Amino acid sequence: MSKTTERRAKLAATLVDAARARIAASGVHHLRARDLAQDVGCSVGAIYNVFDDLDALILQVSLGTLRDIDKTMAAVGAQAVQNEDKPVETMIALANAYFQFVQENTNLWRALFDHDIPEDYVLPEPVRAEQNALFRHIEKPLSLCMRSAPEEQLSAVAKSLFSAVHGLITLSVEQRIAGVSVKEVKPQMDFLLRTFVAGLGAEKE
Amino acid sequence: MSKTTERRAKLAATLVDAARARIAASGVHHLRARDLAQDVGCSVGAIYNVFDDLDALILQVSLGTLRDIDKTMAAVGAQAVQNEDKPVETMIALANAYFQFVQENTNLWRALFDHDIPEDYVLPEPVRAEQNALFRHIEKPLSLCMRSAPEEQLSAVAKSLFSAVHGLITLSVEQRIAGVSVKEVKPQMDFLLRTFVAGLGAEKE
């Protein structure tokens, strides 16, 4: 049981690496099972012995992408301990880091968010867990801006802010919808976040 | 030249209608050339005499979707003249109208934003024009909140707000990324917009 499962695992890892390289180079919709087989030196059928689907393989690549994003944001969070009195700056730094990641890994990022999987696909638990980890990076500085808010609301607002920044970046990077121009993304994220946090300070009227 | 071009135009319109119906019913990635041909009673080849591509056909459907969204937002804008002293309410109403449209026309909306067209595809001018029209609906109430801002900034912020709301809706409607839960979308859009506008009022410090 050891030799085979070991090789299975090794093949799976090799396939994920090859798929990641191909996706990064030419986008997820140019990924071909036959190319992958040739890349790693196995037959097309072997892929299906290790993965149910090409979608399952792509999902593994996306899990890695999620973890990379998490690493990037965690690094910003670590830097930010010095900035505890200015949580907005941390939030802006997080947004900028995310934007930079998208620019440097556009195709992998697209595979993560754009690639539509069959509607009945069960999202693996690790993927869902990793997604929630992302939001948590925002919760920390946000909590310093919303000290009286309950945990639940904090979590929801963190998700909202991530979604908002994500939307801004998406519509500017994808040319099919003319959002904010790429040059304007950072200034706009900056303005959006600063204004929002300023609004948190001002009492409702 | 008249009989043929007339028939061409009629066929094109019929095909777009059929495609819209199919997309609305089962999503853009289940659209098949052969099904369409059967729907409208022509051969598969005839489709390619009228459209370069299935993508070109889908783009025509999406142009219609854009116009429908525009109509929805225009209706809200017309309602909102009574509310000139409370521009935030108009902005929230616009966001809610957009969200409602997405919920009622999810598949058409997905075709508009998710369907990835070849990277070198030239976006038809009417599509681009219609997109800009959307942003303009937001500019009107926004200008009442940013009276001293130059036209250019106003336009950029309007795009940003649309993108932000769009991101919120996208990540909650698409199950592949667990954003804000569908139930929480309206409250969160409400909170986001109110807080942002409140921040516009408070001077920067």
Added chain:
DNA sequence: GGATCTTCTTGAACAACGTTCAATTTTTCG
């Protein structure tokens, strides 16, 4: 109106894709 040229329409054929599967090879384990 008919002959001729052009243009459109057709649906079988093509190439490319994800996926499967019977045959073959390799691994496992008593």
Added chain:
DNA sequence: CGAAAAATTGAACGTTGTTCAAGAAGATCC
């Protein structure tokens, strides 16, 4: 070692979007 189990193979299958030679229909001129 030898039999059972599992994995590997690559040819083959079923579906795609798209093309194209052949035939049908329209336009144009006398």
